[in-house]
Amino acid sequence: MLNSLTTDSQADRTLLLVDDDEAFVKRLARAMEKRGFLPETAQSVAAGRGIALSRPPACAVVDLRLEDGSGLDVVEALRERRPDCRIVVLTGYGAIATAVAAVKIGATDYLAKPADADDVTNALLSRTNTRPPAPKNPMSADRVRWEHIQRIYELCDCNVSETARRLTMHRRTLQRILAKRSPV
Template sequence: MTNPRDRMPQTGILIDDDPLYLRTLQRSLRKCGLRIVTATTKAEALAAAQAEPPDFALVDLRLGQESGLGLIEPLKAIRQDMRVLLVTGYASVATAVEAMKRGADDYLLKPVTVDAILRALADEMTPQPEPEVTMTPLSRLEWEHMQQALKETDGNISAAARLLGMHRRSLQRKLAKRPGPERKPDDTPG
């Protein structure tokens, strides 16, 4: 008897509040032979998943004012072997840990490529080459955290600074310094 996860998924649901992003990703995944439906809200997603339980769900962390984390468990309840991939433009260790605790199978960074999605959905038993380890510099994590605070406060620097517990000018200075790229452990700043 084969495990449902030992085969490449054929059907999926993409859940994101950006309709243009959804259409683009849906088109690309359909070209790969997958049957894909889309949803922009939690309610739409659950209704679509109940109507035809998909093999996988790609869930955005932020769905307007809602969190995609709240969809993981209800989707798994609809179909226990459904692969749930959480995607976000605001990566953090805390949300990654929370997503895995709730049952997410993978955590991907936006903008996510079709290749990355297909790799995440590929047969888990197939030996994969050892991934190249990269580290996100603390300055990048801090910068992304500040960007998230700005988004939460609709771009209001003073309100974002209060939210972060720092002075407005300090926030402005830190935002002006865009952080560098991720590094491999053997890279040394030079």
């Protein structure tokens, strides 16, 4: 995969990975390093912005939702300091509105988690405007529903009653859903 990078200069292989899931970001950094990138990691918006402003990389992978704010703030900082930066936004809560917002402020691509290193590499190195292929294993309707419920639950600060009210669902039904494992 080293040959697929555009140039031989060290600066063109720099990669910023911003995600608050420490285990995920470490695994992705190792995988991307094997693919010829020089990864640097951050686990917050503040740390990501700091790296983006002081040492803007050629490529970046940014999680949309971080504990201290939105990954879109990091995307904006990257665009400000390095307009040619290839940026992929990752999220576990894929939605059309957030994908549009990410692309409008300068993201090159938008991937839903779980995305593997091959997906990320392909998105970073893609230079064409062709449509991506349909996913081989799309999420089931049950999984999409479960993800939506989890997102609303988190937005309500894990308040079951408020979440049930927003979802127009009985509180006990919601509690049963939350107690189950995620569908595949």
